[in-house]
Amino acid sequence: MMIELALNILDLVENSIKAKASFIEITLDESTINDILTLKITDNGQGMDNDFAQSIKSPFITTRTTRRVGLGIPFIRQITEMCEGEFKIASEKGKGTKLEAVMKNSHIDRPPIGDIAGAIRSLIVLNPDIDFKFTYKKDNSDYSIDSREWKEVLGEVPINSLDVQKLLKKDINEGLKNLGR
Amino acid sequence: MTTLNELKKLKEKAVKELKTREGKATAKITVGMGTCGIAAGARDVTSSIMEEIEKRNLADVIVSQSGCMGYCEQEPLVEVEKDGQKVIYKKVDAEGAKRIVAEHVVNGNIVGDMVFSSEK
Numbered sequence: 092m093m094i095e096l097a098l099n100i101l102d103l104v105e106n107s108i109k110a111k112a113s114f115i116e117i118t119l120d121e122s123t124i125n126d127i128l129t130l131k132i133t134d135n136g137q138g139m140d141n142d143f144a145q146s147i148k149s150p151f152i153t154t155r156t157t158r159r160v161g162l163g164i165p166f167i168r169q170i171t172e173m174c175e176g177e178f179k180i181a182s183e184k185g186k187g188t189k190l191e192a193v194m195k196n197s198h199i200d201r202p203p204i205g206d207i208a209g210a211i212r213s214l215i216v217l218n219p220d221i222d223f224k225f226t227y228k229k230d231n232s233d234y235s236i237d238s239r240e241w242k243e244v245l246g247e248v249p250i251n252s253l254d255v256q257k258l259l260k261k262d263i264n265e266g267l268k269n270l271g272r
Numbered sequence: 273m274t275t276l277n278e279l280k281k282l283k284e285k286a287v288k289e290l291k292t293r294e295g296k297a298t299a300k301i302t303v304g305m306g307t308c309g310i311a312a313g314a315r316d317v318t319s320s321i322m323e324e325i326e327k328r329n330l331a332d333v334i335v336s337q338s339g340c341m342g343y344c345e346q347e348p349l350v351e352v353e354k355d356g357q358k359v360i361y362k363k364v365d366a367e368g369a370k371r372i373v374a375e376h377v378v379n380g381n382i383v384g385d386m387v388f389s390s391e392k
Contacts, residue, residue, distance in 0.1 A: 093310065093311060097315070098311070098315060101305060101310050101315055102305075102306075102307050102310050105305055105306060105307075105310075105339060108337075108339075109339060161307075162307050163307045166307070206315070206319070209315065209318075209319050210315060212322075213315065213318045213319065213322065213337075216322070217303070217305075217318070217335055217336050217337040218337065240276065241276075241279060244276055244279045244280055244283060245279065245283055245286075246283065246287075247287065248282075248283050248286040248287060248290065251334065251335070252286060252331065253325065253326065253329065253330070253331045254282050254285070254286060254331075255279070255282065255286070256322065257326060258275060258278060258279060258282060261275070262275040
């Protein structure tokens with residue numbers, strides 16, 4: 092069990108990385124008005140047959156070769172069920188995969204979002220060949236960062252170079268702070 | 273959008289630096305980020321490594337991530353590749369991560385008490 096949603100996000104994105112995605116979009120939508128928190132992760136990786144995608148909600152169905160239990164998807168599914176929400180997965184071979192986890196925002200079992208800024212920064216810096224778009228919506232305001240825009244400006248300068256890392260940290264931290272996080 | 277303007281300025285400076293350094297990395301640090309690694313604290317380890325690199329201004333060190341290597345009970349695992357040698361450290365925490373950067377990556381001394389395996 093993960094203690095922060097930010098860790099579940101890192102874990103789920105690892106699946107997209109393994110599926111050789113070149114673009115991964117992560118959206119957190121927190122509506123205090125409707126009392127709903129929605130997490131969406133969409134990738135353009137190799138995808139799966141829909142039957143297989145539905146079956147991986149069970150921990151005993153996995154592509155892992157290092158052991159016979161896969162816990163990433165079951166963990167997030169369990170959280171959504173505990174929080175009066177639902178978990179959906181849709182996938183198409185050769186196109187990619189979409190995950191959606193819906194939770195009642197104020198539910199006592201809803202894990203804290205945690206250090207999402209640190210998680211997004213490390214995804215962008217540690218996977219310089221993959222593009223990420225992260226959006227955090229809170230009611231009527233939002234913050235968004237798209238590594239493709241950064242790379243366009245940077246040209247031949249790597250996105251994981253030290254000065255860029257510092258600026259990424261600043262941008263994400265300030266962006267989320269403005270939303271009251 | 274102010275950030276993108278800052279980014280443009282930063283780029284000009286970075287391009288000059290790239291030319292003098294030829295972009296060669298002196299060390300590569302890889303953190304295991306499977307479900308097991310993350311549950312054991314790999315995110316905090318990564319943040320700690322990145323902070324230490326920032327503090328020491330180690331522009332020629334690359335940080336990367338990998339999936340599960342099959343030694344889940346030893347996580348968080350951190351691999352350091354330096355001078356043609358690979359060392360894997362086990363059960364690394366935020367403090368241990370700082371030691372790895374300071375002692376191994378900067379000074380070239382393997383942190384003996386945390387080694388899981390090493391190969392030339």
